[in-house]
Amino acid sequence: MSTIHRRMRTAAGFTAAAALLLTGCSGTGSEGSEGAEGSDGEPTVVNVWHGFTEADGKVVQAIADDFNASQDDYEVEIEVNPWNVISDKLLPALKSGNGPDLVVQGVDAAAGYIEQKAFASLQDFYDDEANETDTYDQHVVDYTEFDGELYGVPMGYAPFSIWYNKTMFEQAGITEADFPETWDELFALAERLTVKKDGEATPEIYGLSLGDKTNSFLPTILQSGGGDVVEDGEIVLDSPENVKTLQWWRDAYQGGWGPTNIGLADAVGLFTAGKAAMTWIGPWVASGAEAAGIEVGQFATPAGLEKTATAAAANYWWLTALGAKDEKVKAGSEAFLAYFNSHESQVRWALEANYPPNRTDITAEELADNPLIAAMAPQTKDAYIALATLPGGATDVNAELDTLSVNVDSGTGGDIASLLTATDEKLKEIVTPFQ
Structure with a gap:
């Protein structure tokens, strides 16, 4: 058993009742968003939850808007809640079928959700060369490994x-x-x-x-x-x-x-x-x-x-069991993740949201308009998630x-x-x- 597996398997705060809560996870939140080649001809909706309320949240919304405008198959819809509200409502919402397809959480919180099968593996996302995951900072990615598979995608990873x-x-x-x-x-x-x-x-x-x-x-x-x-x-x-x-x-x-x-x-x-x-x-x-x-x-x-x-102040994107259940929603979720971590989007994320980019192929010259972040980006290698x-x-x-x-x-x-x-x-x- 790997260290990460043991940590996640035993994460505190998740009881047998939580496991029963997700049994079947037969809600209709994602499946009700038939789209992209769906019978009604509408784009497949990808529901996203996060807790960013300052400039970073505005940048996430702007990137989502650009993603929506860039293609006709998927529509990202974002719901912003305080982080503690997300923690309180996530499991019940997933059970009822009204939860998110993608959610932003830290590694420690995600550990319990993975054990309860509320979050799905994203190994296929990493295995697809078209997603350019080889450009991601491996030090950041490694924290999301569970039993040999990767579950999380870098969202905002910032060194103190x-x-x-x-x-x-x-x-x-x-x-x-x-x-x-x-x-x-x-x-x-x-x-x-x-x-x-x-x-x-x-x-x-x-x-x-x-x-x-x-x-x-x-x-x-x-x-x-x-x-x-x-x-x-x-x-x-x-x-x-x-x-x-x-x-x-x-x-x-x-x-x-x-x-x-x-x-x-x-x-x-x-x-x-x-x-x-x-x-x-x-x-x-x-x-x-x-x-x-x-x-x-x-x-x-x-x-x-x-x-x-x-x-390290670290948040990641996680695909929920609800989002993974519908193949079109899963595909839309992964398309958005690839777009968020694309070269162009990550330059914007760094310049406007004040987070170092999640990619290693972005140069200091590209970040010159935000010299504080340009100077901070190399410091990521020395930043660690506590405990x-x-x-x-x-x-x-x-x-x-x-x-x-x-x-x-x-x-x-x-x-x-x-x-x-x-x-x-x-x-x-x-x-x-x-x-």
């Missing part, structure tokens, strides 16, 4: 990087030549940018705001030090590499350059409010900063003690890691080795029932 306030950098005389290549250099730069009033303990402006209560934060730091939280489905938190990394991290955090015990939204909020010179986040921060009147720059997440590693092989219990695992992270950063809770041992034992208790 360091975003900075250009005005603050200019005022401090910081140029590209000063951009840090290691975390230690970044800490030094953050201390240089921190502004404190005399006698005040809390800085007026932090040099760097990090969401240390974020599920991708601690795994990323450990990976940069040569360790991890989980490997091949097994908890490996209590290791010499991790002790060394977190002791180094605790020591660095005592410089007072950043707050502790905050989530990602709060960390970014400090940045967009002009209360932090730098933050660590995905490319969507650019639009928020622009709205706040802040001109931003970006550079790659620096190297840790052993290597460069950063978090990708975790065998269930992700919510409880993340809660324990958040607590550990805050205890490390704040210097509370005891010595690093003891904290790691205690957390390791708790994580194993959480995931053992799923193994």
Whole structure:
């Protein structure tokens, strides 16, 4: 049994009741959209669900509109819902036959749906040379493999990087030549940018705001030090590499350059409010900063003690069992996926939605109109999905890691080795029932 298979087979949050929910999956949502050579002569409708509500969502709609105009066989219809609403309604909608044919989800969420046979394999899509899947970033594609077959198609895969306030950098005389290549250099730069009033303990402006209560934060730091939280489905938190990394991290955090015990939204909020010179986040921060009147720059997440590693914000397209049931709908779904990841569409996706392209054959010159994304695209190779092989219990695992992270950063809770041992034992208790 492959690691990915074990992870997906045991994903948390899906019960036997969910499996029964999909039994038969005999709804009429897709089959009711007879088209492309259908008896009524109308195009086959492909129903799509996603949760993007900002500029990225508008670009998805624009690409869908272009796809619809490019041919007469298929019609993509998009329904936008908040991500939590999609999670709540997806299984019931599939059972009733009113669900989507294509849906956007992360790898961890998709794992359970695949086990319950709510998502169908897209291996034939990858096997068709006409779809140009050989141009896709293989590092990104590999996360969707289940028992030797590929189920997901790249949608939006963005590395976290360091975003900075250009005005603050200019005022401090910081140029590209000063951009840090290691975390230690970044800490030094953050201390240089921190502004404190005399006698005040809390800085007026932090040099760097990090969401240390974020599920991708601690795994990323450990990976940069040569360790991890989980490997091949097994908890490996209590290791010499991790002790060394977190002791180094605790020591660095005592410089007072950043707050502790905050989530990602709060960390970014400090940045967009002009209360932090730098933050660590995905490319969507650019639009928020622009709205706040802040001109931003970006550079790659620096190297840790052993290597460069950063978090990936990752979403994929998934074909549902409902979409796969009707051959015309399945063909239309795959035609749209190929169109979305075509060369032309991916240039547009990168330039307008602020996501690195999913293809490796798009040049920096083609992205020149969006220099931030042009610079970010090569960073994808160092971006990893946190806890990708975790065998269930992700919510409880993340809660324990958040607590550990805050205890490390704040210097509370005891010595690093003891904290790691205690957390390791708790994580194993959480995931053992799923193994």
